[in-house]
Amino acid sequence: LELRQAISDHLSKREGIFYNPENQLLITVGVSEGMDLAMRAILNPGDEVIVPEPCFVSYKPCVLFAGGKPVVVPTCEANGFVARPEEIRAAITDKTKAILLGYPANPTGAVAPRELLEEIVRIACEFDLYIISDEIYGRLTYEGKHTCIPTLPGAYERTILLDGFSKAYAMTGWRIGYAAGSPEIIETMMKIHQYTMMCASTMSQVAAIEAIRNSDRECEEMVEQYNHRRRVIVKGLNDIGLPCLMPKGAFYAFPSIKHLGLSSDEFCERLLFEEKVAVVPGSAFGECGEGYIRCSYATSLDKINQALERMQRFVAKL
Ligand SMILES: Cc1ncc(COP(=O)(O)O)c(C=O)c1O
Structure with a gap:
């Protein structure tokens, strides 16, 4: 709970959003586990997830392992490798369950402008979709301020925020991250986590508390x-x-x-x-x-x- 409290304080301070450490935060074995749990928590067989590409290698496999279907929205250099809202809208079907976003992006380094993300969130609201937001590179933003998706209007209730210590704190091998979201989603993710992982390493949790509190x-x-x-x-x-x-x-x-x-x-x-x-x-x-x-x-x-x-x-x- 001490790490969840530290993460809750960190998100309040940096982004001005509140997640209750008791039931809205889950400590995961990196964003990798968080991504897998998020997909398994929300997807029924055949459900579709919109995935802008090029993207981190585990996104599509996580959707597939959970029985879902990744629906790729290609991006291109001319648009700065950022997904365009109209293309996301065009990819939506009655099976679409979620939009997966990962900005700043691996492998392109792309950062989506705030207005564009607001537009994507409006689309998610219109079609009642979840947003899974991998913000592991959020602190590594060089021009302007990082846009934390759940802070956007309408996004908080429907977003599963994934973040971790591998990048900004250079703690890749410690295998530690977290998911933040509604109590219902976090509880479902917790059910899978507790039987598959039990918990993230306690040594890593102690190190993460130090990192998040004292290494600004x-x-x-x-x-x-x-x-x-x-x-x-x-x-x-x-x-x-x-x-x-x-x-x-x-x-x-x-x-x-x-x-x-x-x-x-x-x-x-x-x-x-x-x-x-x-x-x-x-x-x-x-x-x-x-x-x-x-x-x-x-x-x-x-x-x-x-x-x-x-x-x-x-x-x-x-
Ligand atoms: C975009 C992105 N998400 C997630 C991960 C995995 O992070 P973790 O070490 O927290 O599992 C990486 C690692 O390369 C990444 O680039």
């Missing part, structure tokens, strides 16, 4: 670091001739390789073997990610600069 300064310093690396990597990629939008959040750059005549898979495999630089094919995150590669800048500036040099050599000889 360190977090801000880290965000500044990432912001600096973001500018270096995006400039470097564009200079090499790999056109890249400026990501507004998370810690990924997502340049295009479309003009080079290789598939994303081929590009990544050759870069790995020939120059020992690891990047991820955009196609791993959905069909519309083909033609792009995901470069993480959650590593030192030194390594980023070395990787850029090697990528330049690699692209020059293609």
Whole structure:
């Protein structure tokens, strides 16, 4: 309960929303478990979930494992890789149960503008849909303030907010996160959680209390670091001739390789073997990610600069 209280205080302070630590918060083994529980709690067989792509690799499998059907809404570079409300509306059927949002996004670093999210929430209200919002990169927002979905008009009751300690607090291996939502949903998620997981590791819970209560300064310093690396990597990629939008959040750059005549898979495999630089094919995150590669800048500036040099050599000889 101490961690749930700390999370409740944190959300009140940062976002001005209240979740009762007694029955509106559930500590999970990362957002990964939270995503799985959310889907299993709300979906009946055949129910549809709208999933904008490219997106984090576990979203569609979680829907499938829960017996649901992911309905993909592709996004594109011209729209900053943000889902357009009219496309979400067009994907709704009488089987649609939820819209899954994840901004800032992995792999694109996209951040959806507030007005656009308000519009998506209005659509969710109109069709009485749940919103599952993965805000694990919320604190890693570099331009403007992060929009926390449940703070938007009409969103609080229908949103399952998922967040965790893996990114902003660099605690990936501690496997700790949380879900926030209505007492009914949290109770249903809890039923599954208590029989499958029992609880998230108590050591990690103690560490998370310390992180959320006492590391604002360190977090801000880290965000500044990432912001600096973001500018270096995006400039470097564009200079090499790999056109890249400026990501507004998370810690990924997502340049295009479309003009080079290789598939994303081929590009990544050759870069790995020939120059020992690891990047991820955009196609791993959905069909519309083909033609792009995901470069993480959650590593030192030194390594980023070395990787850029090697990528330049690699692209020059293609
Ligand atoms: C968008 C997104 N959601 C969730 C996760 C998983 O987070 P966790 O470590 O909390 O399970 C990741 C990890 O890469 C991610 O990028």
